Amino acid sequence: MKKEDFRKKITSVVIAATVGLCFADTLVTISLKIQGTTYGFKHSGIQTMFVFIGEYFNLIVFGLPMMLSTRYRTSHFQGLVKQAKASKPPMKLRFTKLWAALPCLLECLSSCMYFTSLLLLPASISNMLQGAQIVATCLFSKWINNNPILLHHKLGIGLAIIGFIFVGIAGYSGALGETFNDLHYTTEGYIIGLLCILGNLIFHSVQTNIEERIMRVNAIPPQRIVGLEGLFGMIWMLTIIAAFNYIPCPNDQLCYIGGYLEDFATGIKSILDDPGLLFWCGSTIFAIFFFNLFGMILIQRVNAVYKVFWDNTLSIFVWATCLLTGFETFDKEHFSIQMVGYAFLIIGNLTYSELIRWRFWHLDKDIFDFEERQERISIRKSLQREAKLRASLEKQSRLRERMSGGSQQRVSAGGPLLPQRVTEGSQN
Numbered sequence: 077m078k079k080e081d082f083r084k085k086i087t088s089v090v091i092a093a094t095v096g097l098c099f100a101d102t103l104v105t106i107s108l109k110i111q112g113t114t115y116g117f118k119h120s121g122i123q124t125m126f127v128f129i130g131e132y133f134n135l136i137v138f139g140l141p142m143m144l145s146t147r148y149r150t151s152h153f154q155g156l157v158k159q160a161k162a163s164k165p166p167m168k169l170r171f172t173k174l175w176a177a178l179p180c181l182l183e184c185l186s187s188c189m190y191f192t193s194l195l196l197l198p199a200s201i202s203n204m205l206q207g208a209q210i211v212a213t214c215l216f217s218k219w220i221n222n223n224p225i226l227l228h229h230k231l232g233i234g235l236a237i238i239g240f241i242f243v244g245i246a247g248y249s250g251a252l253g254e255t256f257n258d259l260h261y262t263t264e265g266y267i268i269g270l271l272c273i274l275g276n277l278i279f280h281s282v283q284t285n286i287e288e289r290i291m292r293v294n295a296i297p298p299q300r301i302v303g304l305e306g307l308f309g310m311i312w313m314l315t316i317i318a319a320f321n322y323i324p325c326p327n328d329q330l331c332y333i334g335g336y337l338e339d340f341a342t343g344i345k346s347i348l349d350d351p352g353l354l355f356w357c358g359s360t361i362f363a364i365f366f367f368n369l370f371g372m373i374l375i376q377r378v379n380a381v382y383k384v385f386w387d388n389t390l391s392i393f394v395w396a397t398c399l400l401t402g403f404e405t406f407d408k409e410h411f412s413i414q415m416v417g418y419a420f421l422i423i424g425n426l427t428y429s430e431l432i433r434w435r436f437w438h439l440d441k442d443i444f445d446f447e448e449r450q451e452r453i454s455i456r457k458s459l460q461r462e463a464k465l466r467a468s469l470e471k472q473s474r475l476r477e478r479m480s481g482g483s484q485q486r487v488s489a490g491g492p493l494l495p496q497r498v499t500e501g502s503q504n
Contacts, residue, residue, distance in 0.1 A: 090377050093370040094386055100367035102393045105194070107359040109398075112195050115353045118331045119343035120191040121317040126357060127187050128180070128309030130364030135303020152297075160295035167295040175290055176304035177312075179283045183305065184312045186279035189272040195330055196269030208273075210236055212281035213384040220285040221292065223379060232428030235420050236385070242417030265327060284380035291376045298372035305368075385425050 111117040142149045160167040210233055217223040290301065320338030325331035331338070347354050374383040427434065 087377070090374060093373040093377075096366055097370040097374065097383075097386060098393055100363045100370060101387060102397055103363035104360060104367055105394050106397055107356045107363065108191060108194055110356050111353060111360075115346075115350060115356070117343070117346060117353060118195060119338060119346075120188050120195070120330070121313065121320050121338040122340065122343040122347075123191045123360070124184060124187040125310065125313045125317070126360045127183070127364050127368075128306045128313060130361040131180075131302050131306025131309060131368050133303070133306070133361070133365050134299045134369055135307060138297065138299040138303055156295045156297075163295075168293055169295055171290075171294045171296050173304055175294075176301060177308040179286045179290070180305035180309040181312050182279045182283035182286070184309055184316060186276045186283060188316070189276040189279070192330060193269040193272040193276065196265040196272070196327075208237075208240070209277040209281055209384050209387070210381070212277050213284055213381050216281045216285045217288070217379065217381050220282075221288055221380075223381070228434070229381075229428055231434065232385075232424045232426075235424030235427060237424075239417040239420030239422075239424060242413055242420065245413060245417075268327065268330075281384070284375060284384060287372065288375050288380040291372070298376050299369055302368045302372050381428070385428055 108123060111123065117123075142152065156169065160169050214225055214229065214233060218225055287301070290296070291298070317338050317340055321336050321340060323337040325333050325335050325337055327333075335342075347357055371383050371387070374386070
């Protein structure tokens with residue numbers, strides 16, 4: 077297995093996309109939470125449709141310059157040809173657009189489940205529980221894309237899991253103690269929310285790895301693939317919403333008892349009648365536009381696991397924003413537990429990204445320059461041993477010189493002196 081310097085992938089573009097992902101995902105989570113709590117908007121199907129509308133705008137932004145400028149279009153395709161030839165193995169230039177329909181179907185299912193969990197669980201806890209996506213995505217990354225799972229990857233994931241456990245304990249006890257003010261959470265709702273998170277992490281993990289596979293094999297701009305997923309996603313969601321219109325509402329936190337799981341006409345009317353709700357729905361579309369674009373850039377330039385790692389580290393930003401906006405209240409008892417969890421989460425993230433290296437017990441043996449560093453350490457130890465040996469020989473040499481110098485002085489003064497006891501005996 078050829079080792080590579082993972083840190084070389086963390087370019088300025090990757091850093092900018094990571095920061096943008098943090099802000100965009102936080103805005104998505106908070107805007108969806110405000111829709112469900114402040115405005116009582118219980119339409120996860122329509123909210124998922126907003127996701128794909130935001131993604132589809134990427135295709136419009138991508139296509140307009142191509143339509144309006146021949147020079148831009150020519151330059152764009154020349155760049156794609158160069159990118160395809162430079163990659164090893166060479167990428168395909170012809171991309172079958174229907175491939176985008178598969179990951180967006182998985183995104184339809186995962187998004188519906190995630191938005192449902194936001195209605196049943198506190199926002200930061202719902203976001204935090206998705207941390208299991210790191211494990212699932214890493215496993216599917218091995219199965220789908222044959223990406224290696226190295227020792228420091230396992231260590232980083234293990235530290236992140238410990239962090240999620242700590243934050244989960246604090247969040248669950250806070251929810252039961254009504255630390256969270258936005259909704260009254262029930263045991264039934266909590267269980268349904270956990271099942272939705274489980275389905276979300278499986279579908280989302282498979283989706284991101286399929287996207288990585290598509291981006292690895294085909295020379296295609298991230299903005300185009302995101303836009304195509306938005307186009308197919310709207311088609312999928314129209315079918316799913318149509319089916320939800322005939323399913324009776326199972327829980328009053330998901331929808332309106334006596335109605336159906338989704339009511340498209342009522343939902344659209346609620347949005348148009350309330351300017352505040354319309355604003356937050358627009359904010360969701362705006363944030364999704366950038367969130368998916370930045371996420372696809374990270375998948376293309378690094379890998380799916382890196383994107384999911386940062387996506388789940390965002391629970392820190394969501395938690396802080398929930399405190400500032402009043403969705404959650406500050407509690408000293410839970411704060412210390414949460415901070416320990418978030419510390420483990422951040423350290424695990426940095427360990428996976430090779431920004432923190434654990435250089436004991438050979439935990440860094442899979443990092444690309446391990447053999448080189450071991451050789452340098454061996455050479456340094458050898459030089460240190462040689463220096464100690466040289467110093468010891470020099471010390472012994474100086475000691476012999478002093479002893480030899482003292483003997484010569486005694487000889488020059490009349491011969492060596494005998495012990496006093498022996499001298500006195502000879503006199504008697």
